[in-house]
Amino acid sequence: MDKEQHSPNFEQPMNGTWLVADQCRDCVFRYKDYFRMGDKKIPCSEEDGWKKSSCEIFPYPQSKPPEVQHNTGECEYYEKERQRKK
Numbered sequence: 373m374d375k376e377q378h379s380p381n382f383e384q385p386m387n388g389t390w391l392v393a394d395q396c397r398d399c400v401f402r403y404k405d406y407f408r409m410g411d412k413k414i415p416c417s418e419e420d421g422w423k424k425s426s427c428e429i430f431p432y433p434q435s436k437p438p439e440v441q442h443n444t445g446e447c448e449y450y451e452k453e454r455q456r457k458k
């Protein structure tokens with residue numbers, strides 16, 4: 373085994389592409405205030421919830437369909453959230 377071990381450098385900005393399904397941004401089934409991992413409910417903000425790899429239709433350990441995550445296809449369950457009346 374290589375003597376030099378990899379150690380994470382938290383001082384550096386993270387590089388790489390994070391898959392974000394744009395279609396989920398305003399879907400009623402996106403996570404809004406928490407997401408579920410098994411029995412656990414983990415808090416998240418409305419700004420972050422739609423970016424999670426799972427949603428109410430595809431709960432963990434499932435994940436959103438690849439074409440949705442890669443923004444190459446439409447989700448058959450997508451339902452646009454109604455805008456609140458002002």
Ligand code: SF4
Nearest residue numbers: 396399427447449450
């Ligand atoms: S149902 Fe489809 S569009 Fe809606 S949040 Fe889940 S994966 Fe995204």
